[in-house]
Amino acid sequence: MGPSEEKTVDIYRDTWVRFLGYANEVGEAFRALVPVSFVWGSYAVATAYVTADALDKGKKAAVAHGDNPGKTTRVATAVVDTFVWQALASVIIPGFTINRVCAGSLYLLGRTTKWPLPVRKWTTTAIGLSTIPFIITPIDRLSCLC
DSSP: OOTTOOOOOOHHHHSGGGGGGGHHHHHHHTTTTSOHHHHHHHHHHHHHHHHHHHHHHHHHHHHHHTTOTTHHHHHHHHHHHHHHHHIIIIIIHHHHHHHHHHHHHHHHHHHHOOOOHHHHHHHHHHHHHHHHHHHHHHHHHHHHHO
C-alpha cells in the first residue's frame, strides 16, 4: 500500500466497537453473581452488534453492486453471511463456551474446596473473564470453517 492509499477501516471489526460483540461473554462470566436479566441484556448488546455489522455489510454490497442484475441476491447474501458468521463467532460459540467453563468451574470448586459460596462465585467469574482472551482466535477460526 502506497502513502497515498488509505486502508478502509471497518468500524465493526477494526475499532473498539468490535468489543460489543463480546458483551455476552462478559455476561456469562458474571452469571453466578448477577440477575439473569443482566446476562440476557449482554446478549442483546452482542446481538445488536451482530445485526448492525450485517446491515453495514449489506449497505456496502448494495453500493458496490449499483444497479447490476443480481444486486438483491448479492446484498442478501452479504447480510446473511455476515449475520451467520458473526452470530457464531461472537455470540453462540463463545457464549456457550464461557457458560460451560463457568458452570464447570463452579461445580468443581464446590466439590473440591470448602470455600464459601460467594468466594466460589467470584472465583468462577474471574475464571470466565480470564478465559475470554484465550478463546477468541480459535473460535473465529472455527467459525470460518462452518
